[in-house]
Structures are given as structure tokens and as C-alpha cells.
Amino acid sequence: MKRGKKYIEAAKLIDRGTFYDAEEAVSLVKKAAVAKFDETVEAHIRLGVDGRHADQQVRGAVVLPHGTGKTVKVLVFAKGDKVAEAEAAGADFVGGDELIPKIQNDGWLDFDVVVATPDMMGVVGRLGRVLGPKGLMPNPKAGTVTMDVTKAVNDIKAGKIEYRLDKTNIIHVPVGKASFTEEQLNENFATLMGAIIKAKPASAKGQYLRSVTIASTMGPGVKVNTAKLG
Template sequence: MKHGKKYVEAAKLIDKTQQYEAAEAIALVKKSATAKFDETVELHIRTGCDSRHADQQIRGAVVLPNGTGKTVKVLVFAKGTKLDEAQAAGADYVGGEELIPKIQNDGWLDFDVVVATPDMMGVVGRLGKVLGPKGLMPNPKAGTVTMDVTKAIADIKAGKIEYRLDKANIIHVPVGKASFTEEQLEQNFNALMDAITKARPASVKGQYLKSITLATTMGPGVKVVSNKY
């Protein structure tokens, strides 16, 4: 893959063989963000888990202290008084069964997170084939299947993000934007690492976190010291 001039220049700042302390890695990542838009800073963690085993799955959520820098659109499936509660709490879209054909047949996916009350999961389950592959299926572990829709919406709008293991046993999560200060990015990084460290499955043998890399959307990766976590 051929990289552009800006990428090549940015890559010169980074020693590929070195693992950096988090603060230093964040400073380098910010320096290497050269795109014309405000790039997302992403964290990629290669784990020693085996996602084929149910007891080695990692899934959870954490509220980033400084948010993600992104405006998140929330869709809530609810009924009765919970519909009004969700609207009052600032949900972007609220509804029930009538939304199924819109998503299934019309391909409407203008939302980032789906929240559902437990009594609506029978309805939402019919969208599994559409929402599942996109990582949008509500899940109790992530706090998106709940009767407390007000708290769920408040957390998501405040910068709550979900983390999970992909098929390659890697976790990919946003840490913030390149325009954030180093301190803001470091606080978000620490909150994420804390949550992911605590989520270690008991059945994982050997090294849990094999490599930790920070990168912006268009920039080169910077390795972070992984044996501290």
C-alpha cells in the first residue's frame, strides 16, 4: 500500500520498534494527525483471548471522561410511558414495532446506538440480521437493554462507548479526537485501559494484552507499553 507524503513524514516521527509510555504515544499521535478534518484517535488492543470460547468474550461499556468528540444519535425502542421518558431524556428517535419495516425494508440506519427496554427485545430481536453485523444490537452488558432509559441516554450522550472483542481477538475503540488536548486524551485512554483490564476473563491463560496501538484515522500506529496492564 502506497502512503501519501504527509503520512510518510508523520511516520518518520515514530520508531516502529519502540513501545512508548502512554503520554508520549499520545503526543506523537497528535503530531502525526495531518488530515484536513478532525481525525479520530483510535485504540487497537490485540488480546490473548480466544473469541471462539464463550468464557473468553470481552464486552462492556465505559463513559469516557471527556467524551468522544462525536455527536451520537440514539434510537430507543420502548412503549407506554417509557416512550415519553426517552423523548424527554433527549433520544433522537423513539418508537416501537412501526420502526421494524423502516429499518428492515428501507435500510434506515441513521443512528449510532440503539437502546431498548427489556419488554421490547422480542421486537428488536427481529432486526438481529441487520443490527447484529453492524454492532448495533442492544445488549444488557453494554447497558443498552434497560428500563432506566434516562440514564442510558445520558451516559451515551456524555461519551459512553462500547468495547468488544472482534473475530481476530482485537478490541477497536475511539479515544477522542485529534483536536483534544493531550491531557483529555490521556484521561480517556486511562479510563478505557482500566475498564478493559478489569474485564479480563478468568479463563485467559498467559498474556492478556499482547499489543496496544494508538493511531489517528489517517495516521501511522504508535505502540504503547503493554506489559503494564
């Protein structure tokens, strides 16, 4: 793969064979983020679990203290009093059955997170084939199936992110933007890692944190020393 001059220059800042302390890794990622737009800083965490087994799934949500730097559009499936509650909390879209054809037939997906009250999951379930592959299905573990729609919407708007294993047992999540201060990125990263370490399944054997890499959208990856993460 051909790399641009900026990437090659940025890559010179990083020794690929070195495992850096989290603070130093964050500092290097910021220096290496030289694109003309505000790059997203992401963490890629390989875990020593086998996500094919239900008892080794790692999934949850955490509110990053400084958010992700992205404006998140929230869709809430609700009825009755919960409609007004969701609107008051700042949900971008609120509805019920009438949204099914819009999403299913018209391909409307102008939202980032879906929240549903438990009594609406029968309706939302009909959208499983559309929302499931995009990771948009509401889930109780992530706090997106709840009667407390005010808290759900507030948390998401404040910077709540979901984390879950992909098929290769890696978690990919944003921890902020390159324009964030090092302190903000460090606090977000520490909060994320704390949640993932706490979510370690009881059945996981051996080394839990196999590898952790931080990178910006267009920048090279920086390996983090997992021994100091807990």
C-alpha cells in the same frame, strides 16, 4: 500501498520498533495527525484470549470522561411511559413496532446506538439480521437493554462507548479526536484501559494485553508499552 507525503513525514516522528509510554504515544499520535479534517484517535488492543469460547469473551461499555468528540444519535425502542422518558432524556428517535418496516425494508439506519427496554426485545429481535452485523443490537452487558432509559441515553450522549473483541481477538475503539488536548486523550485512554483490564476473564491464561496501538484516522500507529498499563 502508496503513502502520501504527509503520511511519510508524520511516520518519521515514530520509531516502529519502540514501545512508548502511553503519554508519549498520545503526544506522537497528535503530532502525526496532519489531515485536513479532525481525525479520530483510536486504540487497537490485542488480547491474549480466545473469543470463540464464551468464557473468554471480553465485552462491555465505558463512559469516556471527555467523550469521543462525535455527536451520537440514539434510537430507543420503548412503549408506555418509557417513550416520554426517552424523549425527555434526549433520545433522537423513539418508537416500537412501526420502526420495523422502516429499518427492514427502507434500510433506515440513521442512528449510532440502539437502546431497548427489556419488554421490547421481542420486537427488536426481529431486526437481528439487520442490526447484528452492524454491531447495533442492544445488549444487557453494554447497558443498552434496560428499564433505566434516562441513564442509558445520558451515558451514551456523555461519551459512553462499547468495546468487544473482533474475530481476531482485537478491540478497536475511539478514544477521542486529534483536536483534543493530550490530557483529555490520556484520561480517556486510561479510563478505557482500566475497564478492559478489569474485564479480564477468569479463564484467560498467560499475557492478557498482547499489544496496544494508538493511531489517528490517517496517521501511523504508535505502539504502547503494555507493561506499564497494568
